[in-house]
Amino acid sequence: MATVMQKIKDIEDEMARTQKNKATAHHLGLLKAKLAKLRREILAPTSKGGGGAGEGFDVTKSGDSRVGLVGFPSVGKSTLLNKLTGTFSEVASYEFTTLTCIPGVIKYRGAKIQLLDLPGIIEGAKDGKGRGRQYRKNLQLHHHSSGRNQAHYTQEAHRERARRIWNKASLLCFLDSLSLHCLRMRKDKGGINFTSTVSNTLLDLETVKAICGEYRIHNADVSLRYDATADDLIDVIEGNRMYIPCVYAVNKIDQVTLEELEILDKLPHYCPVSAHLEWNLDGLLEKVWEYLDLVRVYTKPKAMSPDYEDPVILSAKKRTVEDFCLRIHKDMLKQFKYALVWGSSAKHKPQRVGKEHELDDEDVVQIIKKI
Ligand SMILES: Nc1nc2c(ncn2[C@@H]2O[C@H](COP(=O)(O)OP(=O)(O)OP(=O)(O)O)[C@@H](O)[C@H]2O)c(=O)[nH]1
Ligand SMILES: [K+]
Numbered sequence: 001m002a003t004v005m006q007k008i009k010d011i012e013d014e015m016a017r018t019q020k021n022k023a024t025a026h027h028l029g030l031l032k033a034k035l036a037k038l039r040r041e042i043l044a045p046t047s048k049g050g051g052g053a054g055e056g057f058d059v060t061k062s063g064d065s066r067v068g069l070v071g072f073p074s075v076g077k078s079t080l081l082n083k084l085t086g087t088f089s090e091v092a093s094y095e096f097t098t099l100t101c102i103p104g105v106i107k108y109r110g111a112k113i114q115l116l117d118l119p120g121i122i123e124g125a126k127d128g129k130g131r132g133r134q135y136r137k138n139l140q141l142h143h144h145s146s147g148r149n150q151a152h153y154t155q156e157a158h159r160e161r162a163r164r165i166w167n168k169a170s171l172l173c174f175l176d177s178l179s180l181h182c183l184r185m186r187k188d189k190g191g192i193n194f195t196s197t198v199s200n201t202l203l204d205l206e207t208v209k210a211i212c213g214e215y216r217i218h219n220a221d222v223s224l225r226y227d228a229t230a231d232d233l234i235d236v237i238e239g240n241r242m243y244i245p246c247v248y249a250v251n252k253i254d255q256v257t258l259e260e261l262e263i264l265d266k267l268p269h270y271c272p273v274s275a276h277l278e279w280n281l282d283g284l285l286e287k288v289w290e291y292l293d294l295v296r297v298y299t300k301p302k303a304m305s306p307d308y309e310d311p312v313i314l315s316a317k318k319r320t321v322e323d324f325c326l327r328i329h330k331d332m333l334k335q336f337k338y339a340l341v342w343g344s345s346a347k348h349k350p351q352r353v354g355k356e357h358e359l360d361d362e363d364v365v366q367i368i369k370k371i
């Protein structure tokens, strides 16, 4: 019987032989799904109770949201953590200085953001090499997103140079607080439905059906929120990826020429910094803040002025008055009568609202309780 490795090789050979075009798209999709399943077999722990696989780094979540620093060894992750949080994480010129996850806290605009310094990743980490599995479990990284973004930003001629700089000094700040599922599936009756809210060029119904079929999924609504690939779909089916926003902080710009900077400038979601010389750290924080998409809500006790020092931090996706109450106290809703809101979400000053009302950044809220 063919070994798993043999089977993988056979499929890879077949994929290499198969011409890429519309007619073969669904067959290629099918092969990719088979490949993903075989790879998972290899990665699955063979000994029972052996543990290890899939363990996250042992760090207690704290603060209003989390940001992980991910990047190749010696790109300056620890230097950045130290500068931004005042924590101590060892810095050295050799690779793999940091061997565990070191947390620090950034206090920014009234929010506490936990920053995680992580050991350097190596090629193939996403397939479970090195500490890849730990990464995956902990932050549920989406390595493809970097691939996709990188593919967009340069022409062929620039790609190699950009990659070189990229490998030398890029950090990915993965923002862990919001999960942005770009692809959604729902099991249901009625076969496979395929819809898309954006123009999609990479997947068609037949390919989607072929891939789903390989996983014995016969009823599902597959809806795309971006131009997803067959690999993306497989990831979602395998359930091992979460799509989270990220900022590409390109470090060590003190060592990069102006010409190189211009190339990097075409990166989407990009922010140049020098952690060592503390260049543009404010810019990075501002960008991270923007991507975290948090909402600050100031509480106003009765007959007193609002507390602007210590806002309640909500995510832009969950920012109703109810979410606000739950953050203050779990029993608050029981006593809730209505709320008064000042700020951009309010039509009057103040507006009287119910618990479904959605709050905006920097709104002021006073909760009126039942007597
Ligand atoms: N020129 C320059 N050097 C930097 C900068 N940031 C960090 N370095 C240097 O890069 C080297 C590696 O920095 P670290 O902070 O240890 O890198 P790391 O990404 O945490 O490395 P690992 O933990 O080994 O993965 C050190 O010698 C730093 O002094 C920078 O902005 N400019
Ligand atoms: K290092």
Ligand SMILES: [Mg+2]
Pocket (backbone or CB within 6 Å): 077, 078, 079, 089, 090, 091, 097, 098, 117, 118, 119, 120
């Ligand atoms: Mg380090």
